[in-house]
Amino acid sequence: MKQLQRADWQLTKRGLGPWARIYRPAQGGCRRRVQLFIPSWHALGDRSWGHAARLEPAELARVLGVYTQWVMTPVGSTAVTGLQLMSALNPPTRTGKPDGDGHRHSEHRPGSLDAEPIDPAPCEAPDGHPVLAHLPRFHVRGPEERLFEEAYDWARDLTDAECMQRYLVGIDVNLAFGAAANGAVVGPACPPVHVTNPAFDPAVPGSWLVDLSHVDLSRVKVGKQWRDLEGDLLPSPFTPTGERPTGPAWYATPTVAHAVELGYDVAPVEAWVRRESGRFLDGWYQRLRDAYVATMADLGVADKLGPAQFLQAMDGYKSRDPELGIVVDAVKMTLKGGIGKLQEKARGGGWEPGQAWPALARPTWRPDIRATVISRARINMHRKMVALAAATGRYPVAVLSDCAVYAADGPSPLDVATHWSTRAMAKEMGLSQSTVSRIWRAFGLQPHRTETSLLSTDPYFVDKVHDVVGLYLDPPERALVFCVDEKSQIQALDRSQPVMPGVPQRLTHDYVRSGTTTLFAALEVATGKVVGSLHRRHRAEEFKKFLIKLDQEIPEGLDVHLVLDNYATHKSSAIKTWLVAHPRFHLHFTPTGSSWLNLVERWFAELTDKRIKRGVRRSVQALEKDIRTWIAAWNTDPKPYVWTKTADEILERLASYLNRIPDSED
Known part of the structure; x- marks a missing residue:
């Protein structure tokens, strides 16, 4: 520490810890900064970094170097780094135009979060938040008082036909929460506004109190066509438990929009909406997706492989380069952890309900943005399950977060797949892809194409x-x-x-x-x-x-x-x-x-x-x-x-x- 001080280096306010940062005062427009990493302080948790803490120094340096190359210099846990990446890609301020005296001042950067924290709507606030201080201490809020957007955790009993199938196959969606963040319309820098009896608009970010109990999954629109399904075999898209709602409840905009997409009218009673909207997380998702795709390619899992080739490439991919396998897990945890940090709960002793906790002082503490992303992830899963049910008659038996489980006759996800590609069939039959293509052309086969049709079931x-x-x-x-x-x-x-x-x-x-x-x-x-x-x-x-x-x-x-x-x-x-x-x-x-x-x-x-x-x-x-x-x-x-x-x-x-x-x- 004395040597650092003699060399004019300074510590940030966080002090000396596992992820300490030192810097020299800015000179002109340049500042020198060094990120220190002290692994002996348990900076690398097993959940995010696997066995990285037990690597030799050179191997650990490679892991952190690859992560830094594709994501950013880690500044703490993967969750903290994910949150920092959001601000780094979308800083809250920028240099404005010169004023009359020629001086430049900082101004808000459109599309980014505000420089100051914003209080959530009461329905969006977690229990114990200061905006809920007026509630009795042991009051339990129900769905008509609290927004509860979480990932799926649902399972049902197997049907007799499913019991006769030998396998249960899990189909996991890679970077499901990242894909949900991409394109998510949020209100980045404006406080919520309360309205009563609003007309629902799927382009307006916010939270809506609305009754969706009338949505019947037995008859829904799929691709703008009405389809009859076995609704009892599908989870409800409106609750994490998959149970059908029984009355009015608070939902994020994507959840209510899905009810409209399924073909049902909605009539919100009240809402907390944000008049300004933007796609704040698009760049953040793209950075993490590029990191994931590039690292997976180095592990032999290239982008845009056919189904059979993809499964073959995924088999044991981490064993090909264990250090890059650690990077892949860290990238995925950066994405999940960053979204989770948007609603960091109170921790540590001495806190009491109604009091603010340190995380609330961050502009990036935004439970409404987290709710939008989680809602989109759950809705995306439901949309895939409904489409597969309409196309093949297959229904999930369980869904956990971003993984859906199906009963199947074989152990492969291809046993649940809906159609063949020339590559997949060539691999299965031991033929060349060109031979399969010639056979398809000769018989006019085009299994990759689909068209919508519906035979009426009207008895008259x-x-x-x-x-x-x-x-x-x-x-x-x-x-x-x-x-x-x-x-x-x-x-x-x-x-x-x-x-x-x-x-x-x-x-x-x-x-x-x-x-x-x-x-x-x-x-x-x-x-x-x-x-x-x-x-x-x-x-x-x-x-x-x-x-x-x-x-x-x-x-x-x-x-x-x-x-x-x-x-x-x-x-x-x-x-x-x-x-x-x-x-x-x-x-x-x-x-x-x-x-x-x-x-x-x-x-x-x-x-x-x-x-x-x-x-x-x-x-x-x-x-x-x-x-x-x-x-x-x-x-x-x-x-x-x-x-x-x-x-x-x-x-x-x-x-x-x-x-x-x-x-x-x-």
Whole structure:
């Protein structure tokens, strides 16, 4: 210590410890700094660094050198280093422009955390936080008081069929929490704002009190198509235990957005939202992902391998270079630990509930950001499980964090996989990849491609096809036939960067979302004219208003036949009561899962392609103005869609398709 002082080196306020830092005062724009590492003080925990503490000095120096090369100089545990990396990649301040006297001052750096800590919303605060000091000491908060976003810890009993399978195969998602951090929209530098009865917006970061108990996993949207699943065999996406919620609870934005993605409406009671948003963790994830990919490549596990090659490369990969194996584990723990540090709990003696603890003084103490990442990780797992269940009929028997367990006939994850690649089949059959490719081409096989389709399970499918097609081909006299539907959640989007001149139109993948609207539309089959009505919400009340508008615009003395889908809004008690009072309206429902029978869907496709998809709108009002303008222009020169196929032709083609499916029934 005396020698350091004589050489003008100084210790930081943390003093001398296992990860001490010394520096010399800045001279001009340059500061010299050295990170000291004293392994005898148990600086390398076994959980993060494995057996690194027992390595020889040269081997340990290599481990720390590789980690420093790809991540950063370690400044403590892997969790502390992960947190420091966030700030290093996104510092809170930057040098501002010169003032009138030519002096420069620091200013907030957009997209980064604030330089000062921000209090969380009461629902986001862990027990004992000062914002909860008004609660009784032994008060236990329930889901309607506390945001509880954690990773999965769920298991169920095996079915009889699963009990007959010989193996349980675990499928682990590498860097699952990192992938969840990538693209996570958070409120980096603004305090939460409390609102009541808000309209849910998936682009707004925050916490929402909403009842999601009505979401039925037995019938959900997968790839925008309704699918029937065995919901009892899937964990709920809304709770870490996989149990279905029973009432209102607090959820982070990604969790509520997933309910909408599954096809269900949500109505939050209140929310704590952050008006400013950004993707604060993208660079952090990219740095750690690059470190992981590069180190794994050095261990013989290259990126973009085929399934069989990947599993072969992963077999015993750490034994090829134990020191690089330590680095891989340390990178993964840096990622997990950094996310965990965003909500570091009180530790040590002397602390009492209601008092602040040291971690709260950090701007990087942000439980809301941690909740967003954990929520996205759990939702990503659920999305994968639902997609696999819809494609193959396989359901998980247990999920722990980022690993899903399936019953299988073989011991390999390939026994759970959904399709072959040319590389995987060549490896399995002992052939060359080119030979497999030639065989596939000769027989027109393309197992890597998928298309969405859905055979209706409606017991009255034949009758409804005859009814709807009959209206198209032979409409009744003194009557008008309309195809009616809603296009919900139309987004008002503003791209983050302008279109570059001199090149084909390119839209940035990220955007600023200003809200959504819903379009109710009725396409007159005979003329092609469209009656439209825009509303901010999508309920029976809005549909009733649209019917009233139709009634006012259609001349009296004409019957009105409406072709609709089976959405519950169209069959509510309020709509039934209105129809009794207006007997000239007649509803004709398409079969379940047969929206292709509704001609207005074709018109919606034109609206999307020609007006909505390419446009840029900075407000919902601008979006609605564009839609109204397009409808008015369409009605000046309407083009009706002409239905040509008869009901019998449709049913004959469907019968021909079913005859090619083994064990299909009439």
